[in-house]
Amino acid sequence: MIDLLDISNACVKCGKCIQVCTIYDINRDETTSPRGFLDLLGAYKNGDLNLDKSAKQIFESCFLCTNCVEACPKNLRVDTAIESVRVDISEKYGISWYKKIAFWFLSHRKILDIAAKMGYIFQSCAFKIQNEKFTNSMKARFSLPIIKKERLLPTASKKSFLNSHPEFIDNGGDKTIGLFIGCMGNYAYTNIGESILKICKTLKINVHLMKKQACCGAAMYFTGDIKRVKSLAKFNIEYFEKLNLEAIIIPEATCSAMIRVDYEHVFSDEKSWQERAIELKDKIFLATEFFDKFTNLSEILANKNRTDISITYHDPCHARKMQGIYKEPRNLLNKNFKIIEMKNPNKCCGFGGVTMQTNRYNLSRKAGLEKTGMIKKTNANFVSAECSACRMQLNNVLNIDKCDIRCVNPVELIAEALQ
Structure with a gap:
């Protein structure tokens, strides 16, 4: 397991994290800043802090955006430390x-x-x-x-994406990839999956829909429900191993980061499973990452007509900061659309997970409205993000802010460009 005391003691209090912290930007309280979190985590580990309701509220106020990790000279995993203590919180207070x-x-x-x-x-x-x-x-x-x-909120679809197609889609290619669609893409934003299928048909890549795929467990992980997370993770790892596909693409940054990065953290106390998670991660790709790096999609798009549609791109925290992916979607979109960069595309949209969306919605709303200000100044036709959590959050706050711009997944725009 992660050593909270080691991480707390390693912090040199330089303050670089505070300048980029999503929650500190909202409430300007040193207690709910990265170094404040680490001080409290150290006190908790030393037995000087009880996990009372006040401490619970503090540790649940972090958006887990990982801005602090990126800014930290030592790359201290503040997010992983908070995720760890949330397990203790859920065990003490239960889950709603x-x-x-x-x-x-x-x-x-x-x-x-x-x-x-x-x-x-x-x-x-x-x-x-x-x-x-x-x-x-x-x-x-x-x-x-x-x-x-x-x-x-997004509406439920008449039929889920996975139930709308056969498990194996033969596009006459010599390469087959797996598609992990994610819960939001399966039940609400089903056009994401349809767009992936259109792109793969153009590329002549066969698609295995992996219909037994389970939820990645991200929502439970951020809430501290570690037992359920491990159960889902073990199922997915075993299932993916049996399929033995050379690549599994995921058009959702949160799902991709969960399987590719956080599964390793989930099993920090179960070495055999951690090794299997690490071995699996080399096969996991965010959808635009795979299409940009391993196919000729960019070349195909370059031969299509450019449109007058302008796009501003929002970098999901779980894409850019956790997986280093931000150039790839832009490389593909730039072939047919005009990209107008907002002031800070890397700024967290404020989704923050289930707890933030329910118990701390006022904080989520405030963070989101700060993001809409940047989006509106671009005067773009669309904002794009490869994450349905960001999409739901941004469309909500854009609607509250009475802005006509709406958020869509980049693969939807790419599929439209191919037509």
């Missing part, structure tokens, strides 16, 4: 009933398929479906403890 229900459904795909289908049928009862600029979105008709009335 609504999170337990959500995590249970995410862990049982067949039942979630039925629930999603029922959700599609009855969603108009509790939500107003949006048919204007933010299509495929909805707002609650009344406020609930975890859903604010102002909140813009």
Whole structure:
């Protein structure tokens, strides 16, 4: 397991982390800054701090954006340390009933398929479906403890992506890749998967949909539900090993980072599983990363007509900071669209995970509205992000900020350009 005391003691209090910290930028409280977190974690490890409700609230206020890790001269994994202490918090205080229900459904795909289908049928009862600029979105008709009335959410699809296609799609190629679609792409933003299939058809790459894939476990991991995370991770690792595909692409930065980076951290106390997670990571690619580096998609796009559509690109924290991926989507999009860079594309959108979206929504909203200011100044037609969590967050705050710009996944724009 990660040694909290070692990380705490290694901090030299230089303050570089504070300048880029998402939560500190909002509330200007040294306690909820990276070095503040590390001081408290050290005190907790030394037995000088109890995990009372005040400490719980502090450790749950981190967005886990990893800005501090990137800025730290020692690259101290503040995010991993906080994720570690959240396990202790969940064991002491338990996990909220609504999170337990959500995590249970995410862990049982067949039942979630039925629930999603029922959700599609009855969603108009509790939500107003949006048919204007933010299509495929909805707002609650009344406020609930975890859903604010102002909140813009994605609608459930009539049929999940995985249930809409055969498991193996033969495009007449000599290469086959696996597609890990992610829960949001499977049940809400299904056009992401459809776009991947269009791109692969153009490239003549066969696609294995890996229909037994389980949730990556990111939502549970950030909440401290480590037992459920390990169960899902072990299932996915064994399943991917059996398929023995040369590459698995994921059009979701959070899912990709979870499997590629965090699975190794999850099994820090189970060496055999950690070794298997490390061996698997070389086969995992963010979708635009794979298409840019290992195919001739860039060349094909260059032969298509450029459009007048302008795009500003938001770098998901789990793409740029955790996986070093930011050039690849731009390389592909730049062939057909005009890219207008916002002031700080690397700034966290403020999604922050399930706890931030439910118990700390006021912080998430505030961080998101700071991001919309940058987006609006570009006057772009779209903002693009290879992450459905960022997409949901940005479309929500853009709607609150009365901005006509909406967020889409880059693979959707690329698929449109191919047509």
